Amino acid sequence: MDYILINVHCDEPFSEILIAEMGLLDFDSFVETEAGFEAYINEAVFSHPAVQTLFNRYRKQTRIWYELKKVPKVNWNEEWEKNYDPIEVGDQVYIRATFHAPKPEVPYDIVINPKMSFGTGHHATTHQMVALQMGIDHQDKDVIDIGAGTGILAIMAAKLGAKSVAATDIDDWCIENAEENFGLNNITPAFVKQGVIADLKLTETYDIVLANINTNILLEEMEHYVNLMRDEAYLLLSGFYSFDQEQILEKAESLGLKKVKDSERNKWAALVLQKS
The missing domain is CATH 3.30.70 (Alpha-Beta Plaits)
Structure with a gap:
């Protein structure tokens, strides 16, 4: 057929x-x-x-x-294998599929099988999020990746020394894919839950919250992200164009967050915010 x-x-x-x-x-x-x-x-x-x-x-x-x-x-x-190339973020991170050979000289080796999920590292937003994670101390921190897709950001957090990582997504295939990718990287997450963040009613709080989604969802859900953050916690955001950064920042500042750093790649932006 x-x-x-x-x-x-x-x-x-x-x-x-x-x-x-x-x-x-x-x-x-x-x-x-x-x-x-x-x-x-x-x-x-x-x-x-x-x-x-x-x-x-x-x-x-x-x-x-x-x-x-x-x-x-x-x-x-x-x-798919013919068209999927490994990705390098600087000289520190190597994101590859199972059929690519590892690079022992690279400190952080991430193995994923993307299937139908987003977040392979090829897109400018995922690339920026991984790069920004490198600048934040994850050692012994609790981290949650919201809208996780492949789970790549949570995996990166674990490899950077996070004490625990958790992930959520609204799509069942993303949940299955993230769980598979955690296994490929020998990581046991605290949980991988399906659902809209507002409906999950999570009671835990975190040192680092990651959300690479899109402008409308970030604006709609940011208050929920802040409720998950401990004092001085970091919030990393991407999934929006550079021209949308101003309204993202306005919303963040209204919720008591301050900008620590931003980045831009191929007209896409990313932000590091901190709860004061």
């Missing part, structure tokens, strides 16, 4: 949302691209009207353009 490939071009903050929605329409494989993502579905279960209805729902919020074509069934793992 052939597959249908839909090449979707959209604003980055909506890629993850659209992928989650298309997963509900029985799309079973996704590949990130510079302009958005590619989605694959078995031709036998494909409904073009359902896809059009989905995209029309979001066109008031973001630009969406797509092209559709039929492709023969292939070995997806083999295709």
Whole structure:
């Protein structure tokens, strides 16, 4: 049976949302691209009207353009391996898949199997978050990664010496993927929970909170992040464009946070904030 490939071009903050929605329409494989993502579905279960209805729902919020074509069934793992390259963050961090050879000379070796989850290190936001983590003392700290995706930031925290790491995400495949990746790195998390942070009603507090999501979610949820922070705790944020940094900062300052550091990469921004 052939597959249908839909090449979707959209604003980055909506890629993850659209992928989650298309997963509900029985799309079973996704590949990130510079302009958005590619989605694959078995031709036998494909409904073009359902896809059009989905995209029309979001066109008031973001630009969406797509092209559709039929492709023969292939070995997806083999295709993915051809196109997945390891990532280096400076000379300190090497992020690779299981089929890449390790680099013993690099201090922090992270092994992940991304599957359908975001957060491989290829995107500018994940790259910046990992780089900013390197500048914060994680030794014996409690850390939570909200919207964890692959779990890469929590894994980085553990490798930097965190006493405990926890992760949350709204998508079941991200939870499964994060758990698998924790195992690949011989890390036992305090928990990996599925759900919106407001609904999880977590009672623990943390020294470091990580959230690489998107502008709207960060603004909506930031108060919940602050409630999870101990005095002098750090909050690392990314997933927003540089032109959105001002409104992110305004919200943060209204909640008693101060900016410690910021960074920019390919028009994407990241922030380190601290609870005073």
